[in-house]
Amino acid sequence: MEQPILELKNVSSNYGNIKALKGISLKVFPGEIVTIIGANGAGKTTTLMTICGIVPLREGEIYYRGQPIHGRAADTLPALGLCQVPEGRRIFPRLAVEENLEMGAFFRKDQDDIRKDMAYIYSLFPVLKERRKQHGGTLSGGEQQMLAIGRALMSRPKVLLLDEPSLGLAPIIVQKIFEIIDDINKRNRTTILLVEQNANIALQTAQRGYVLETGSIVMEDDAEVLMNDPRIRKAYLGE
Amino acid sequence: MIHESKKIWKNYAIGLIWFFVLLWPLLGIHKDGSLTIGRAFSVWLYVLAGTFICLSLYTLHKNDILKWTGSPMAKAKDRVTAAAGALPNWFWVLLILTVAVLLPLFSHRYAQDVAINVLIYITLGLGLNIVVGLAGMLDLGYIAFYGVGAYTYALLNLQYGMSFWVALPFSAFFACLAGCIIGYPTLRMRGDYLAIVTLGFGEIVRIILNNWMELTNGPNGLLGIKPPGIYYPSFAHGFSLEFLYLKKLYLLYYVILFICIFTIVAVYRLNFSRIGRAWEAIREDETVAELMGVNTFRLKLLAYAMGAIFGGLAGAFFSARMRFVSPESFSFLESAMVLSMVVLGGMASIPGIILGAFALIVLPEVFREVELYRMLAFGAAMTLMMLFRPEGLIPAKRVGTRSEERGG
Numbered sequence: 001m002e003q004p005i006l007e008l009k010n011v012s013s014n015y016g017n018i019k020a021l022k023g024i025s026l027k028v029f030p031g032e033i034v035t036i037i038g039a040n041g042a043g044k045t046t047t048l049m050t051i052c053g054i055v056p057l058r059e060g061e062i063y064y065r066g067q068p069i070h071g072r073a074a075d076t077l078p079a080l081g082l083c084q085v086p087e088g089r090r091i092f093p094r095l096a097v098e099e100n101l102e103m104g105a106f107f108r109k110d111q112d113d114i115r116k117d118m119a120y121i122y123s124l125f126p127v128l129k130e131r132r133k134q135h136g137g138t139l140s141g142g143e144q145q146m147l148a149i150g151r152a153l154m155s156r157p158k159v160l161l162l163d164e165p166s167l168g169l170a171p172i173i174v175q176k177i178f179e180i181i182d183d184i185n186k187r188n189r190t191t192i193l194l195v196e197q198n199a200n201i202a203l204q205t206a207q208r209g210y211v212l213e214t215g216s217i218v219m220e221d222d223a224e225v226l227m228n229d230p231r232i233r234k235a236y237l238g239e
Numbered sequence: 240m241i242h243e244s245k246k247i248w249k250n251y252a253i254g255l256i257w258f259f260v261l262l263w264p265l266l267g268i269h270k271d272g273s274l275t276i277g278r279a280f281s282v283w284l285y286v287l288a289g290t291f292i293c294l295s296l297y298t299l300h301k302n303d304i305l306k307w308t309g310s311p312m313a314k315a316k317d318r319v320t321a322a323a324g325a326l327p328n329w330f331w332v333l334l335i336l337t338v339a340v341l342l343p344l345f346s347h348r349y350a351q352d353v354a355i356n357v358l359i360y361i362t363l364g365l366g367l368n369i370v371v372g373l374a375g376m377l378d379l380g381y382i383a384f385y386g387v388g389a390y391t392y393a394l395l396n397l398q399y400g401m402s403f404w405v406a407l408p409f410s411a412f413f414a415c416l417a418g419c420i421i422g423y424p425t426l427r428m429r430g431d432y433l434a435i436v437t438l439g440f441g442e443i444v445r446i447i448l449n450n451w452m453e454l455t456n457g458p459n460g461l462l463g464i465k466p467p468g469i470y471y472p473s474f475a476h477g478f479s480l481e482f483l484y485l486k487k488l489y490l491l492y493y494v495i496l497f498i499c500i501f502t503i504v505a506v507y508r509l510n511f512s513r514i515g516r517a518w519e520a521i522r523e524d525e526t527v528a529e530l531m532g533v534n535t536f537r538l539k540l541l542a543y544a545m546g547a548i549f550g551g552l553a554g555a556f557f558s559a560r561m562r563f564v565s566p567e568s569f570s571f572l573e574s575a576m577v578l579s580m581v582v583l584g585g586m587a588s589i590p591g592i593i594l595g596a597f598a599l600i601v602l603p604e605v606f607r608e609v610e611l612y613r614m615l616a617f618g619a620a621m622t623l624m625m626l627f628r629p630e631g632l633i634p635a636k637r638v639g640t641r642s643e644e645r646g647g
Binding site for chain 1: 513516517519520522523524526527528529530531532533534535
């Protein structure tokens with residue numbers, strides 16, 4: 001069997017004084033789209049922030065391409081190919097669109113390739129090219145989400161962590177964003193770990209899924225199986 | 240529209256009552272316990288008349304009654320803006336530079352003194368701007384680095400007879416060192432907490448200067464600091480190099496002009512560099528900057544140290560110019576003053592800060608006649624500014640190209 005590109009072993013962490021994660025384990029294989037679904041406060045964002053080293057790990061181990069990355073400084077991870085699109089976009093509002101994208105390539109020195117990647121991002125999201133001199137904060141919600149994804153892609157990630165890309169967006173925009181996520185995965189074989197509250201679209205896009213409830217993983221299976229599971233349908237798909 | 244006007248006049252009436260309540264205790268209560276109303280009332284009437292005229296004009300303008308005056312004025316304004324826009328940026332820079340260089344030729348001692356002050360504060364403001372405007376860390380103790388720079392030159396000059404130009408890098412270095420020492424423990428904090436801690440450290444530095452009698456001579460200060468000196472070629476008895484202390488005010492003016500221009504160029508380059516952009520990213524969202532691979536702690540420390548360096552340079556000049564330093568020059572009020580310049584002029588905007596320093600130093604001098612009301616006018620001006628132009632006089636906008644854009 002192939003080695004997982006990202007593996008969490010029995011990871012626990014606190015968010016303030018609250019135990020947010022209670023020993024979760026998960027595996028992501030190269031080229032996969034894996035989703036973590038769960039309700040508000042289940043610990044989805046904390047999981048991603050713990051992987052990225054922003055929320056300190058209390059127990060357990062995190063392996064990336066076979067190497068332990070727990071305890072590494074957060075700012076060293078993008079250079080390894082692990083980049084996150086944080087929840088709620090969080091673009092840099094008073095930097096121009098172009099500068100936002102450049103920030104994604106902050107650790108890189110290869111100017112020519114950065115140009116090429118920026119052209120690629122602009123081909124993915126033509127609207128960003130139109131607005132490249134505009135401040136990021138003046139974009140609409142959907143455009144900001146595109147910018148946030150584009151910014152992360154500028155680091156040429158091997159594993160892209162996406163935190164609720166559908167948050168606060170109109171259904172038609174959500175559809176478009178997920179098409180692009182799928183495209184990124186197919187075209188570059190970028191592994192994607194997708195955290196979502198919108199279980200329906202997340203399970204449609206992903207190959208495998210984990211269900212997170214109050215800091216523990218309660219189910220894991222192929223996305224299709226989860227989609228047809230009566231408990232999931234009842235709890236997350238509104239039936 | 241009529242409804243809106245009504246609302247404005249209602250607010251105006253309430254504002255006037257508020258102003259009278261504020262004014263009367265200041266002017267109407269006397270130390271012998273008697274109360275009068277006449278003086279407060281007459282001042283109040285002047286204000287009433289003035290503001291009434293302004294507000295009437297404004298209301299008429301809003302209701303389009305003044306359109307016939309507005310359109311020629313708007314045309315003239317457009318023409319001026321177009322003319323200004325037609326000239327390239329370097330023209331304005333050159334113009335200001337020429338005026339700055341030629342200033343001592345057509346000004347008196349007093350004007351030169353004010354100009355030196357302005358330049359010192361521009362240097363300080365631009366230094367603080369790196370910390371506050373670019374990296375977004377509220378620093379209330381910035382003046383400590385000014386003090387460290389000033390005392391470094393004073394002590395090196397008095398103890399070792401070191402000349403100004405040799406001591407200048409030392410002043411910058413020690414200020415930078417102080418920045419790192421203070422920054423290392425404090426920069427892990429964010430926002431309000433950082434402001435309070437820097438305020439504390441600023442005061443600690445001042446109190447150390449005040450109480451370390453053996454080194455700094457305490458509150459009495461240090462006397463007899465030499466001004467900067469230069470060698471200049473002389474042809475009086477053949478060729479020789481003569482040494483001259485720059486005691487004349489206009490010569491000192493050129494020294495600080497040099498330091499100030501150096502600061503402007505350095506800050507400009509930093510502003511549009513990769514590091515400058517990382518600082519701005521930290522200002523916008525520190526966590527995400529970290530997620531994008533920015534070593535936020537190291538860059539924040541760098542911002543702090545860089546800011547301190549320019550504070551140190553300004554400080555060294557200050558002690559060379561005054562030939563005397565004492566701790567009271569480095570009080571919290573000075574920090575607040577420099578911070579006001581940055582906020583008033585426009586955060587992260589170099590021309591804004593130059594204008595801000597100019598306004599905050601020159602305007603009080605202009606209004607020296609009405610000394611009594613100076614601080615009142617100052618407070619009112621600041622309040623109005625923050626209401627109507629919270630972004631500053633000249634808000635920051637990206638004008639240059641970043642270094643890597645030019646390269647790539």
